[in-house]
Amino acid sequence: MSTLEQTAVRVPAAPAPGAAEPRRRRRLRPTQWIGVLFVLPASLYVVVYQLVPVVYGLVLSFTEYSPLSRSGPEWVGVANYFALVGDEDFGRALAVTGQYVLMVLPPTVAIALGLAVLANRPFRGIGFFRSALYVPHIVSLTTVAVVWLWMYSPNGLFNEALTGLGLPPQSWLLEEDTAMPAVAAMRVWKALGSNMVLLLAGLQSIPRELYEAASTDGAGAWRRFRHITLPGLRPILTYVVAMDIIYLAQGFAELFILTGGGPLASTTTVNYLIYTEAFQYNSFGSASAMAFVLFGFIAAFSFLSIRGIAGRRS
Amino acid sequence: MSAPVAAAAPARGPGWRGAVRGGWPTRLVLLSATLLVLVPFAWMVSISFTPEEQAFSSVSLLPAQPTALNYGHAVTDANLGRAMLNSLVVTVVPVLTNCLAAVAAGYAFALLPFRGSTALFYLLLSTAAIPGSVTLIPLFLMAKGFPLAGGNDLAGYGGTGLLDSLPGLMLPHLVMTMNIFLARQYFTTANPDLAEAARVDGAGELRIFTAIYLPLSRPIVAVIAIFTFTGVWDDFLWPLVITQSPQVQTVQLALAQFLATGTVRYGTLMAGAVLATVPVLVIFLLNQRHFVSGLADGSVKG
The missing domain is CATH 1.10.3720.10 (MetI-like)
Known part of the structure; x- marks a missing residue:
């Protein structure tokens, strides 16, 4: 949580010092969380359906795998690339x-x-x-x-x-x-x-x-x-x-x-x-x-x- | 930031004023180029109205006995009726999810930054450079192993998952990284003082987004909607790979399938091609300005 406060402080200070300060800080914390919430659905999706497939595909490229076979992918190292x-x-x-x-x-x-x-x-x-x-x-x-x-x-x-x-x-x-x-x-x-x-x-x-x-x-x-x-x-x-x-x-x-x-x-x-x-x-x-x-x-x-x-x- | 503005509205850019006036040779070259580009479409429409028995041999831009029968055949024989409906569903859902999720994300990346948001943005953006063939096979397996769908258990085994289904067709298109990028670029140039003022007035963040910035962002939402629509509507390889039954065929697939069955019937085929083209063409003509500007935005900005 300290990270959030750190960033909150960096935001330009309120025009009125003193009493306004803590309230303002409290209001800015949700801002950050809301930012995370706004980004979350899209980011989660992109990670799962764009990034994970790249890693998955790389792993598959080191295996022998037929989707019809009962067994899963079989590790063959760089054999596919050599072939x-x-x-x-x-x-x-x-x-x-x-x-x-x-x-x-x-x-x-x-x-x-x-x-x-x-x-x-x-x-x-x-x-x-x-x-x-x-x-x-x-x-x-x-x-x-x-x-x-x-x-x-x-x-x-x-x-x-x-x-x-x-x-x-x-x-x-x-x-x-x-x-x-x-x-x-x-x-x-x-x-x-x-x-x-x-x-x-x-x-x-x-x-x-x-x-x-x-x-x-x-x-x-x-x-x-x-x-x-x-x-x-x-x-x-x-x-x-x-x-x-x-x-x-x-x-x-x-x-x-x-x-x-x-x-x-x-x-x-x-x-x-x-x-x-x-x-x-x-x-x-x-x-x-x-x-x-x-x-x-x-x-x-x-x-x-x-x-x-x-x-x-x- | 004047360059993006100029690029976004080419016809009114700074380079326009005082430019050399186009003479007749220029117009002639452009006109012939345009005609050459449009020729295949003219024939497409023409053959679609030519009776099937003539369509194979005759070549005449204006059919002697125009008929609309080919369109009926396209809908029934080439399965285009069902396929149009499928394509529409499969396209509209990603358009909506992109407009919601990608725009919200782009907004937050630009105006509600949090610790690590820049790094996250570039991580997401990096996926835009990955060719589709790299993710094709993994995505196929992920669709097949989708938990609790198509007879699968919680771990994704036992059934066919999302293969051969409409949700499966949508799966890789729900959020496109390019759209997040476009939205972020757009909101980066938006005025952050509006949000600041609203915050001082006690408005919540959700309200600030929906009441202030979303109405302002109509142009970029239009661009995102158009790009997503044409992208998903025109897609071929993914539908080819994950569907089998005619019930879930998309338009592009139905065309290819009809072509593959027996002798080519050009009349019906061209009627199908016209039907496949009309939706994207309508969207394009209604939004030409956004279309061209969006294309330029994606490249010049950033």
């Missing part, structure tokens, strides 16, 4: 995941940045552009993938366009060469709007005076972009790239709908492999190990990208 090192499927899935991120991230950020620069001007109807471009972001990956499944179908939009141009139709999602780029194209389309809105918010936090000063000093459009816009965008760009990496590296629903991880595992990402390993082959232990390796990669790459973009300044 992953030589596992071709896992290595392939890691490569596919990296490929997916690399196919989606650079075009998305580049196009979104271009659109944001264009949209950072006042004219009638700009709100419409912003909202319309944002719509793909709020629609679920499942729904969006269903629509693109039709667009890639034999008589879908893309093949109709090809035939219209006199080119042979493609079986986009069924060929090893085209399946991944096809899914990636959908993801670029979906991520464009949210990236643009964030970058636009970043653009508008850059003081206008900087541009005016640069213009009067005779700096051209490119130099203004290079020396004012890009440095000013750094914080938000860091955030956008890190978030993109985190989301893209966990791609699942779109692949489930569009390709089912195929053809020939060419679109089986780590997350997809974790799903099949855990819920089709019932190997909870090795699936957990995969999840933690993926976690490590995501953490490392987001950290590197943050350092790469924002690091030089700090």
